[in-house]
Amino acid sequence: MPEVVFPLDSQKKFTEQRIVGHNRWHPDIPALVQVKPGDVFRVHCREWFDGAIHNDDSADDILNAPLNQVHVLSGPIAVQGAEPGDLLIVDILDVGPIPQEDSGPLAGQGWGYTGVFATRNGGGFLTEQFPDAYKVIWDFRGQTATSRHIPGVSFTGIVHPGLMGTAPSHELLRTWNAREAALIATDPDRVPPLALPPNPDGAILGNLRGEEFDRVAAEAARTAPPRENGGNQDIKNLTKGSRVFYPVFVEGAKLSMGDLHFSQGDGEITFCGAIEMGGFMDLHVDLIKGGMETYGVSENAIFMPGNVDPRYDQWLAFSGTSVTLDGEQRYLDSHLSYQRACLHAIDYLQKFGYSDIQAYMILGAAPIEGRLSGVVDIPNSCSTVYIPTAIFDFDVRPSATGPHKIDPGQGVPVAKA
Template structure:
């Protein structure tokens, strides 16, 4: 086993650990450990809410999820010799739930969760159709996930980090804040908001000195979106065996990561759409000196996915076009067409006895595939969502005898509060 350079004790909160991570991006957050090019090492990760979501049959914790505090990231880790303009090579050697802890109160101890977030607290891809808070708990049996809240399905997990990235430079951080601030200014009272500005409340900044904490907290970027440094990309295929090439913007690169997922569908459409968990990840790092210029990489990460994806041979797919629910034509709107494809899939699954919320939670958690199937035929973009048929314990295909009716069980818990 590689050396653990960022340990986490499951009996302690994130802020009480031996080494303190962070939940904001800023170039002045000091590294908690250093590694050399060619090193392999293990990092422990806490799920993104640090234990605020519990294994029960209520969704009140999802309704009141403390979004100010996310994501609880492990790091930063300094890579010796890394300089701005280099490419940082990160190989994911292994990744999984919390080792030797298959039961307990923390997500990752034999279970994880998926949530539909309230429109007033985060929202989601389909928040207009699903404005209330719901939750599904998933139990892990080896590589297989099942849920008492979404019955009659099981599937293998494709475990991956939802978030990994390098630290921004001061100039890049300023660019983020300016452009996202300008977007917010176009509709500052929108719910959910258009973007998340710097927020000093609940900021965790690692080893930033007390004298600088207030200033850094007021500048540091929230970790919610993906950006030029990688960040919260939520790419389900970035699993074991993946090699990622990250641009380096500061001396040492200052790599950070977290937000582990047991499984996820393309798009993580409920916002908390993956099966969230804590766990471990083993990494190997190296450098390509001057690689950003050599390969024309200035504002993006490149990755080569591993080969551990679950193998499915049959799918049922649903298409959507860029026409709104009330019939308004939009021009090549791929975001809208993927929404419509997902809504068509949800409507189809309700014919088998699932509630719309159960179907929505399933699309967020299961290894569905989302595709841009047509982006040139004006005026309609076409997107598709593919669902593996084998994840169901019944025949989900259309047939002359009509849809099988599942036993919905206790259903997905909904918060009774607003």
């Protein structure tokens, strides 16, 4: 096993660990761990809510989740010799649930969860249709996930980090905060909000204390969105065997990671989506000096996908166009067309006995494929959702005999907003 450079004790909270990570982006958060180019090492990661979500049949914990405290990230990790303008090479050698802990109260100890936030807490991709809080528990057996809340479904996980990235420079951080503040100002009372401004409440900043903590907490960016440094990209193919090339904006690069997923559908459409868990990552790092200029990577990482995707070879695909539910035509709105494709898939799965929220949760957690299939044919963009047929315990394809009817069981726990 590689050396564990960022250990986490499952008996302690994230803020009580020997090395404390962070949940904001800021260049002045100290790197308490240092590695060298060429090193191979292991990092432990805590589930993004640090144990606030429980393995039970209530969604109250999703409704009341401590949103100001996410994401709890392992890092920053400094890479010796990394300088602004370099490319940081990160190889994901292995990634998985919490090692040797197949039962326990933390997500990653043999189980994980998928949630939908209430609209006031951020909602999800389909928040207009699903405005309340919901939760599904998934049990792990090897690489397979099943759920007592969604019968008749099992699938192979495609384990990956939802969030990984380098620290921003002071200039880049100011750019983030200015452009997101301008967006918020266009509709400051919107629910859910258009963006999340810096918020000192709940900030975790490594070993910073006192006035320095207060200064950084007031400036630091929330970790919710993807940005130029990588961040919360939620790319399901960023799995074992992936090589990522991150732009370096500060000395040492200051690499951080977390928000591990056992599985996810393209788009993580349920928002508290995928199958959230804690676990570990085995990484190798190296540098391409001056690589940002050499390869034209001035912002946003590029990557080579991993080689351990589930080998599903038969799919049922649903398409959607950029027309609203009440018939309004929109111009090449790919966001809307993907929503419509997802809603068509949900309508279809309900014919087999699933509730609408059970079908929505399947799309968020199972390794579905989402594609922009047409973005030039005015006025309609076309998006598609591909569902692997083998994840169901019955034949989900259309036939002359009609849909097989399943027993939906106890259903998905809900907490009314």
